[in-house]
Amino acid sequence: MLAKELDLSISTVSKALHDSHEISQETKDKVQSFAKLYHYKPNNIALSLKNQSTKTIGVIIPEIVHEFFSKVIQGIEEAALEKDYKVIVSMSNESYESEVHNIELLNSGAIDGFIIGLSKETLEKNNFEHIQECINYNTPVVLFDRVVDELNADKVIINDVESGRKVTKHLIDCGRKNIAIVTTPDYITVGKKRLEGYLEALNEAGIPPNENNIIKFNGGKSFSKTLHQLEELLVDFLKNNPDIDGLVTVNEANAVAVLRAARQLQIEVPKQLSVVTFSDGIISKSTFPSLTTISQQGVEMGKQAAIALIDSIESTCPIKKVKTIEIPTKLILRESSSFKST
Amino acid sequence: MLAKELDLSISTVSKALHDSHEISQETKDKVQSFAKLYHYKPNNIALSLKNQSTKTIGVIIPEIVHEFFSKVIQGIEEAALEKDYKVIVSMSNESYESEVHNIELLNSGAIDGFIIGLSKETLEKNNFEHIQECINYNTPVVLFDRVVDELNADKVIINDVESGRKVTKHLIDCGRKNIAIVTTPDYITVGKKRLEGYLEALNEAGIPPNENNIIKFNGGKSFSKTLHQLEELLVDFLKNNPDIDGLVTVNEANAVAVLRAARQLQIEVPKQLSVVTFSDGIISKSTFPSLTTISQQGVEMGKQAAIALIDSIESTCPIKKVKTIEIPTKLILRESSSFKST
DNA sequence: CTTGTAATCGAAATCGTTTTCGTGTTGATA
């Protein structure tokens, strides 16, 4: 508060700016108009130091060039803005090491709490010490999407089991009997759970599950390459299993691979093969046929995560109970699924 | 540096942690091992206050759920991480007011400099006082993608005119004679410039431009709605102009609308109508036919912007010359364009 | 024995703000 040294002390100026009753109206007016004139803005760093609170939340996501994650960030931003919080974003690039490094970088006064989407490698390694440490040292943490039960933190998820069930049941309702699924390896929680839902739906319909119809595929970093690999894999699969009439994919990219493979084999979608997927993103709307999908409500997820985190940050209560928030999903009907005409 | 009070003073501990020569090896070892044991991390806020530098860069983008912008952020993150900078992201939602508000929020000690992609509304209003003020008060600013010449800041852009020319020339080389363009209103700089390039290419090829073949369309916030509106508009246009054999679109979403409209009218792409677009994103790869496009190198753009900004931040020289960095683009050939067989 | 010089360490200023507590002035009241 440098230049304010016209004739008043630092404390007087501070009080004047805060409309303190201790200061005469005359002085207040003088200081305030002067502040406006010189575009005075209090230094947030100094405030942070004084208040022991930065009013910023740190977000760690696996990647940002990914519609779902960017939607989550949007939700976080929206909720944060409303409570006058800033958002600092860091990407782990699906790497355990980056995740740890970024968390350490931020967790030294820069932020008041974390919202974290765990990286694939972290889940694979099954090592969550870095998260546990945050929790132990009283930095509030909210996990979203990819969560692990053993961590004592708030969690925001969609009900993946239920969604997997819902989307599979839709295919069954369409008269499909031989339904395959393209999912992820088990260490990706969401893939595993959606698979569970798929199995549940089959079970409820009295359709015996078939190991061969479960394809576990882990995409690489490059969209095109991943697409191509999976496409070839699926061409083989569909060629060897011509009776498949329904296919669940666990994300949009995989669904595109399915559409490509089907086109190669001149299999008509949705007539011969109905396809459903997850994530109501740009791809689902842009492909032909457009994709029947489960909307994951990324924005809503981000909002809820931010609200939960800010609650934790501002809560004075030392003992806190962790909660798990479930975001409802919606089945969005498009062109890639239809009733099977026999 | 609270708990360090075992027997030493604050200053001694600080020096010991920094391996000062003033401190005996014995003491240094003691302090350092103690620090490790207690997971001591210096408080970044205090450091920022002392050093008058936050090692954080503020990024203002119009929206985050947008592949190009998220790629730019990724590039910024990558370059920032390398120089130990943090990144704080803020979205303007294409709103002037949000842009101003977010800049003000951050520009009070929270960041050392800005990387800004201007909002549509700001460009429309043609009001850049808030940016000028940053520059005046010596907060370094780098503009990217959507820039304005009158601002005395570093700029990172792609050569939109040249790219527009390149992509149009490709259609001409494919033997297309009646080439239309779907672009934005003129206040969106990139759309305006790409249109210029389009006109240049036509001119070079001796093809007289046709006002009717220039469609200026401004999308709304909703992808689906925008898509639908433009699709209808294009159905009309293509029906009334059956001789159109080439079409340039200025972004991927518009290209999807073109593909849809063509399908409605049973116009074959690329045979009857070749389509080219901008942004080598997920959509270009996912549509059928996949889209010939100009790669905008978002990641590279972000990197260069971050490097330029950090240069400015760390430069001690009071007089700085602004520079404009041009990121080269590449034409990526896919299925939506082909030579016209007569 | 005095003085000089490393070698170690601590006190205090600094960054910009808020806040507690004190201080001085004014005017009214006893």
Added chain:
DNA sequence: TATCAACACGAAAACGATTTCGATTACAAG
């Protein structure tokens, strides 16, 4: 006239770190 309250303002601590400068000790050299 002396006392007291109300009013207006300032001094200084605090937040957590670095850093300059000074202080102390011990030991060697003169």
